[in-house]
Amino acid sequence: MLTESRRRTAVALQGVFGRSYRVPESWDEGLSSEDAALAQAILGLCLRHWGRLYAWIKPRLKTPDRGLPLGSHTAIAMGLAQLAWLPGVSAHAAVNESVLLAADPALGFPAHKGLTNALLRQASKDREGLRAQLDGLPAALDRSPFVEMALSAALAPRKMETHLEELWRALQRPPRPWFKALGNEPLPEGLEPDPVFSEALRLTPEATFPREWLRSGAGMVQDLSSQALMAFAWDQPPQRILDACAAPGGKTTALARRWPQAKLVALEADARRARRLEENLSVRRVAAQVEVAESVAWLRDTEGTFDLILLDAPCSGSGTLRKHPELAWIGDRLDMVRLVRNQRALLEAAIPRLAPGGLLIYAVCSWLPQEGAAHYTGVLEAHADLRPAALWASVFGDQDGATSLFRPDPLRWDGEGFQAFALVRA
Ligand SMILES: C[S@@+](CC[C@H](N)C(=O)[O-])C[C@H]1O[C@@H](n2cnc3c(N)ncnc32)[C@H](O)[C@@H]1O
Incomplete structure (x- = not known):
């Protein structure tokens, strides 16, 4: 019988490649720590090297141009990844588990059981050689157009585009929390x-x-970038704070701990995520008024102003490729126009609710300029009463001096890719 760790890995891969789903946070829940570690290793290798794994398989197919059904593709890729890069997994287990997976009518493609067996048995005869062949294939095979766009965007502010391979190599290392x-x-x-x-x-x-x-x-x-971002230098204690996109509440927690006397309202549109936000705040013993609400509508329908508004907006997540390697394969299908429009709508709804002297912090875990720097320029052009607030040390910017545009150097910073800006109302 197929082991649970491989079954979960196959389900996660098929969610990504069959349905463009993100890998759910709970995908390995309930596995023993040993099984979870194995499943995470196989999933990470397949997601990081899906392009080169297919480049190895394709010329060995009878009719390469017909491609492979996802069921057999998953089984063969998982087997190859274990044979090449996981020396602790026996060849017997790597091959047999993939054959079982291919034979599974729900997850595999039973007609390709023999093909899976033949390819993997052959590959298992020289695991070192297989590894050398896979490692020798061009790194660019594992990069989608979305990844190329994200890497170029990360490097462009410092004119470091020629360092793309270096950044890509750094993003291949499995993340440590x-x-x-x-x-x-x-x-x-x-x-x-x-x-x-x-x-x-x-x-x-x-x-x-x-x-x-x-x-x-x-x-x-909490990622290093979020911690550095939330350490912004602002010495005017706010009385009313709004966290407009709050779950799971890492930044809400930072705000509540820094200004425990302030009234803090945390909005979250997704009811399930709002429950998690409440649980997190409760276990951390921090107080906030949590509202399950869509922020643009809430801001339109309620009254009052805030001395500090944090807008940690939904985004492409292009800065989180290291932690979420599946984004490489689903990013091209994101509706960027809609995302950027929503971000701007959130900004335009929040700005009128800033009290005089109030601070707006906008953040996205993305390197794409249209999700960060372009909003910064656009908002400043449209609102003469807003001024940039240089709240982060120069090391977080790309010019000399303290910066109002937080964009750490991706080649010298171990945190996720982030863009944030700080504006105050005159
Ligand atoms: C980037 S995450 C926020 C992360 C959070 N600030 C933290 O540090 O833990 C964005 C959150 O905003 C929520 N969201 C997206 N669009 C929203 C909207 N229009 N109104 C309110 N919440 C929204 C998402 O469900 C998601 O939980």
Whole structure:
């Protein structure tokens, strides 16, 4: 019988390649930690190398131009990834599990059971050679037009486009999470401050994941970029704060801890995500008024102004390719026009609700200029009463001096790709 770790991996891959779905957060829930680690490794390798895996398979097919049904494609790619890059998996397990997968009428393509068996058995005779062949294929095979666009956009502000391969190699390393302590309790063993941005904590490679510490609300997982972004230098204590796109609440938590006296309203359009936001805030013992609401409509229908508005807008996620390698294969189908229009609508709804002297922070985990820098310019042109607020150290910008446009250098920064800007109302 197919093992659960491989079955889950196949389901996740088929969601991505068959339906353009993101890999759901809960895709490996309930697996033992050993099985989850294996499933994560196979899924990561297949997503990062789907292009070159197919380039290896294609010339070995009887009719290469007809392509492969997704069921057999998944089974063969998973088998090859294990044979080439996971030496701890026996050749027997890698081949047999893929044959079982191909034979599964729901997930595989039973007519290709023999083909799967033949290709993988042949490949298993020289695993080192297979690895060398796959590693020797051009890296560009694993990049979709969306990835090429994201990498160029990441490098363009510093005119570093010739470093595209270097950035791509960095994005191929599996991500390691960042953490933030929320109290004064002693840190779990193995959590250490980052040498550059000491508020952010990293796990030493041999340490175990601090599940209990997170569950108790003493800390949270938060990417380095989000932590650096939320450390913006602003010394005017706000009384009313709005977090307009709040779940799962990492930035809401940062706002509530920094200004515990302020009235904080957190909006979230998706009811399921709003529940998670409430749970997260409750376990972290931070207070906010959570509203399940679409922000543009809420801002139109309610009264009052805010001294600080955070707009962590829905975006393409192009800056998160390292953590979400599936984006490489579904990004080309995103409706960028609609995304950018929604971002601008959120901005235009939020701006009139800024109190005099109030601060607006807009952020997206994307490198694409139309989702960040273009809104910055567009909004400044359209609103004469807004001024850039240089709240981040020069290291986070691409020019000398403190910056109002947060865009860390992707080649020298280990956090996710982010663009953010800060504006104050005169
Ligand atoms: C980038 S995430 C926010 C991450 C969050 N700020 C954090 O740091 O944990 C964007 C969130 O906004 C929500 N959202 C998207 N469009 C929205 C809208 N028009 N109104 C309210 N929430 C929205 C999404 O469901 C998603 O949970």
